[in-house]
Amino acid sequence: MNVAEIRNQFPILAEKLPGGQDLVYLDNAATSQRPKRVLDKYLQLSLKTNANIHRAVHYLAAEATDQYESAREAVREFIGAASTKEIIFTSGTTASINTVAYSYGKAFVGRGDNIIVSQAEHHSNIVPWQLLAERTGAEVRALPVDDDGQLRIDLLPRLIDKNTRLVAVCHISNVLGLVNPVKEITRIAHERGVHVLIDGAQGIVHEAVAVKDIDCDFYVFSGHKMYAVPFTGVLYGKQDLLEEMPPFLGGGEMIASVSLEDGTTFAPLPGKFEAGTQNLAGTPTLIEAINTCKQFRDKEIVDYQQRLTDYVLNALQADDRITLYGVPRGNVAKVPLFSFSVKGAHHEDLALILDKMGIAVRSGQMCAEPIMDRFGVTGMVRASFAPYNTLEEAEYFIKCLDRAIKMLS
Amino acid sequence: MEPTKTIQEVEADIIENFSMFDQWLDKYEYLIELGKNLDAFPEEAKTEENLIKGCQSRVWLDAKASDGRIWFKADSDAIITKGIISLLISVYNGRTPAEILASDFSFIEKIGLRENLSPTRANGLVSMIETIRKRAAENNN
Numbered sequence: 186m187n188v189a190e191i192r193n194q195f196p197i198l199a200e201k202l203p204g205g206q207d208l209v210y211l212d213n214a215a216t217s218q219r220p221k222r223v224l225d226k227y228l229q230l231s232l233k234t235n236a237n238i239h240r241a242v243h244y245l246a247a248e249a250t251d252q253y254e255s256a257r258e259a260v261r262e263f264i265g266a267a268s269t270k271e272i273i274f275t276s277g278t279t280a281s282i283n284t285v286a287y288s289y290g291k292a293f294v295g296r297g298d299n300i301i302v303s304q305a306e307h308h309s310n311i312v313p314w315q316l317l318a319e320r321t322g323a324e325v326r327a328l329p330v331d332d333d334g335q336l337r338i339d340l341l342p343r344l345i346d347k348n349t350r351l352v353a354v355c356h357i358s359n360v361l362g363l364v365n366p367v368k369e370i371t372r373i374a375h376e377r378g379v380h381v382l383i384d385g386a387q388g389i390v391h392e393a394v395a396v397k398d399i400d401c402d403f404y405v406f407s408g409h410k411m412y413a414v415p416f417t418g419v420l421y422g423k424q425d426l427l428e429e430m431p432p433f434l435g436g437g438e439m440i441a442s443v444s445l446e447d448g449t450t451f452a453p454l455p456g457k458f459e460a461g462t463q464n465l466a467g468t469p470t471l472i473e474a475i476n477t478c479k480q481f482r483d484k485e486i487v488d489y490q491q492r493l494t495d496y497v498l499n500a501l502q503a504d505d506r507i508t509l510y511g512v513p514r515g516n517v518a519k520v521p522l523f524s525f526s527v528k529g530a531h532h533e534d535l536a537l538i539l540d541k542m543g544i545a546v547r548s549g550q551m552c553a554e555p556i557m558d559r560f561g562v563t564g565m566v567r568a569s570f571a572p573y574n575t576l577e578e579a580e581y582f583i584k585c586l587d588r589a590i591k592m593l594s
Numbered sequence: 595m596e597p598t599k600t601i602q603e604v605e606a607d608i609i610e611n612f613s614m615f616d617q618w619l620d621k622y623e624y625l626i627e628l629g630k631n632l633d634a635f636p637e638e639a640k641t642e643e644n645l646i647k648g649c650q651s652r653v654w655l656d657a658k659a660s661d662g663r664i665w666f667k668a669d670s671d672a673i674i675t676k677g678i679i680s681l682l683i684s685v686y687n688g689r690t691p692a693e694i695l696a697s698d699f700s701f702i703e704k705i706g707l708r709e710n711l712s713p714t715r716a717n718g719l720v721s722m723i724e725t726i727r728k729r730a731a732e733n734n735n
Binding site: 534 | 618619622623626673674675
């Protein structure tokens with residue numbers, strides 16, 4: 186399998202921009218493009234088997250339920266969870282973290298307790314904890330990163346105290362693109378009786394995730410960054426913890442029985458956390474998205490991506506006008522996600538000029554203000570690559586970036 | 595100094611200037627030049643109150659009403675935005691509130707910079723235009 190064959194699977198990549206240029210899509214960390222097999226799945230479900238799941242006895246409802254539950258099994262197998270009871274479907278990473286912040290918080294977090302996040306978190310892995318802290322009188326603490334953007338896990342044992350309940354960190358930061366040592370972090374936390382949530386929004390895209398090997402208590406991610414349709418998301422949680430947590434949203438299929446006199450009892454896992462009508466046509470696209478991810482583990486594809494990563498990393502580091510945030514060191518790997526700033530050129534200007542050259546990059550704070558503050562910038566430019574991006578595109582990006590910087594300086 | 599041309603006349607001049615560029619590159623280079631030549635913004639006016647914060651660029655806008663006219667000074671940390679600010683100031687500085695409120699700001703679109711004003715760009719420029727209109731409305735008696 187080669188990159189040309191991959192590109193053929195993604196219809197949007199053949200589109201021309203209004204200016205007539207080819208689309209060079211380097212905003213994959215925001216959302217990926219979707220392959221035809223995912224789009225076909227969505228369409229087939231909408232055209233042929235649309236019915237609400239887990240409810241009716243008719244043929245369509247049974248088919249729709251089968252598809253939905255097949256997606257659960259596909260996700261379970263993909264991340265190596267023990268049981269489908271541990272796979273909760275949500276609308277995305279943000280919803281998954283909010284669910285944990287509410288339900289885990291209700292069961293385990295009280296006044297005087299603390300939650301540890303890192304300085305490099307997406308707002309979605311900060312704000313739900315701040316809201317929890319406000320509700321309960323708990324505290325949110327931050328694990329710093331060093332000048333290369335590496336997590337200071339050496340400080341973690343000191344940051345944890347007897348009141349620490351949970352460590353919530355990203356597998357790969359959406360700004361820094363470094364693979365955090367989540368297994369090590371989990372070990373440190375568990376040795377001290379502290380639970381661990383891993384924000385896998387970027388991690389699931391680039392790493393082969395095995396939750397039992399990491400041993401984290403929660404692993405959360407979104408479908409739309411891993412080639413599925415938007416509003417698909419996963420909350421993996423260890424069964425014993427999920428059992429102890431109260432429901433988050435109420436209504437729909439999350440109940441066992443409802444009585445106005447005797448109150449309500451809740452459905453067993455995973456239904457307890459899936460209130461309301463689910464993403465009927467969307468969630469099953471995770472099956473095809475997972476197949477796509479597995480396809481991208483082909484050796485030829487992996488080697489090609491590594492060459493591309495090395496090329497962009499070297500080009501950015503060799504340019505003394507550019508400051509790269511998230512520098513690989515030792516055995517901390519870098520994925521093809523590059524955030525940088527340029528002395529004397531504003532990130533918005535760079536992104537506007539690159540856009541005119543047909544290159545889609547992200548610029549700004551990237552929903553991660555604390556890490557912007559850490560590096561003393563108001564924003565960055567981010568170029569994030571997927572396996573369908575070519576070395577030619579990478580070279581074109583580096584060439585255009587040089588031209589944009591020259592225009593602005 | 596009170597402007598000698600009407601808003602429509604200044605807009606027509608800008609549209610004519612921009613019609614000479616058939617390449618986006620020339621257009622952007624011109625905006626960058628305008629941005630670099632924008633009158634310096636007084637440091638003491640860079641207050642929280644005058645700051646229009648966006649996810650992208652920051653824009654500072656200082657508006658003062660005197661003698662029935664509104665006087666604008668503005669700045670941005672991004673140069674292309676600053677170039678567009680320069681255009682806005684050349685059109686709206688020293689106008690009466692009624693003149694500003696009667697204007698539809700459509701010249702930005704006519705010179706092919708509509709995409710720079712899209713709210714999805716989340717920059718300070720959209721808010722800057724809103725603020726110009728708001729100040730005009732406040733002073734319109």
